[in-house]
Amino acid sequence: MIDYPAQNQRAMKNIIDCKNIQKTYGAGDTATVVLKGVTFSVKEGEFVAIMGPSGSGKSTLMHIIGCLDTPTGGEYLIDGRDVSKLSDDELADIRREKIGFVFQAFNLLPRTTVLRNVSLPLIYEGVEKTKREGIAERALADSAFPQKFWYHHSNQLSGGMMQRVAIARSLVNNPALILADEPTGNLDSKTGETVLGTFQNLNEKQGKTIVLITHERYVAEHADRIIHILDGKIVQEESNGVHQRKATINV
Ligand SMILES: Nc1ncnc2c1ncn2[C@@H]1O[C@H](COP(=O)(O)OP(=O)(O)OP(=O)(O)O)[C@@H](O)[C@H]1O
Numbered sequence: 013m014i015d016y017p018a019q020n021q022r023a024m025k026n027i028i029d030c031k032n033i034q035k036t037y038g039a040g041d042t043a044t045v046v047l048k049g050v051t052f053s054v055k056e057g058e059f060v061a062i063m064g065p066s067g068s069g070k071s072t073l074m075h076i077i078g079c080l081d082t083p084t085g086g087e088y089l090i091d092g093r094d095v096s097k098l099s100d101d102e103l104a105d106i107r108r109e110k111i112g113f114v115f116q117a118f119n120l121l122p123r124t125t126v127l128r129n130v131s132l133p134l135i136y137e138g139v140e141k142t143k144r145e146g147i148a149e150r151a152l153a154d155s156a157f158p159q160k161f162w163y164h165h166s167n168q169l170s171g172g173m174m175q176r177v178a179i180a181r182s183l184v185n186n187p188a189l190i191l192a193d194e195p196t197g198n199l200d201s202k203t204g205e206t207v208l209g210t211f212q213n214l215n216e217k218q219g220k221t222i223v224l225i226t227h228e229r230y231v232a233e234h235a236d237r238i239i240h241i242l243d244g245k246i247v248q249e250e251s252n253g254v255h256q257r258k259a260t261i262n263v
């Protein structure tokens with residue numbers, strides 16, 4: 013029997029632990045209670061979708077998971093570390109080292125080449141040119157982005173291609189966790205399908221943990237597990253199973 017202790021241990025470890033997370037904006041009469049006690053965890057290497065209608069609190073939850081915001085109640089642990097005990101600098105380090113973000117609006121610099129857009133986080137970190145371009149090229153290949161467009165300006169690309177650039181940019185720091193908030197929201201369904209295939213590949217081939225936020229069931233079905241959120245609470249969890257999850261065009 014072949015034993016893979018390191019992989020087994022990795023598979024057991026929680027990267028996300030939300031315990032009774034609450035989030036209220038404002039105070040007094042104007043207070044808006046958005047998250048009302050959200051508890052769930054995500055293991056390393058999982059592909060999880062968080063699904064719910066508009067206003068249910070998905071992005072608020074993603075901001076907390078991504079250490080962009082803090083909860084007003086409950087406990088959030090990332091990689092076993094309680095974020096309430098971390099300084100702003102430590103939170104920034106976690107965001108940079110562990111998390112890649114992908115949003116609905118691709119947030120690329122226009123009139124700037126694809127390669128430079130993807131390299132940008134590394135430029136800020138002072139990585140030298142040859143090294144950062146090598147990393148960016150690999151990230152673009154992992155995002156199924158065609159080499160012939162590497163020197164195109166980002167605003168010359170189709171939406172699907174722009175989102176691949178954003179995915180590649182999220183990969184350059186080699187994050188363990190990718191958080192994607194409605195990544196196919198601006199794409200037609202066929203293009204969206206290929207982008208979802210890219211996330212599946214990153215999950216299967218590179219073991220990236222992926223949390224995908226969506227309001228659409230057919231998008232959520234690309235994940236292994238679907239967590240349903242409604243009005244700031246988890247109302248259902250379903251396991252999609254690796255073998256049942258929706259197949260996409262393999263890219
Ligand atoms: N900074 C804020 N101050 C006050 N209320 C807020 C703030 N951010 C979000 N909300 C409110 O919290 C609720 C949940 O918002 P959130 O953006 O998390 O929902 P969502 O599920 O991501 O919706 P969508 O699918 O439309 O993106 C909404 O009613 C919103 O108005």
Ligand SMILES: [Mg+2]
Binds near residue numbers: 071193
């Ligand atoms: Mg949202």
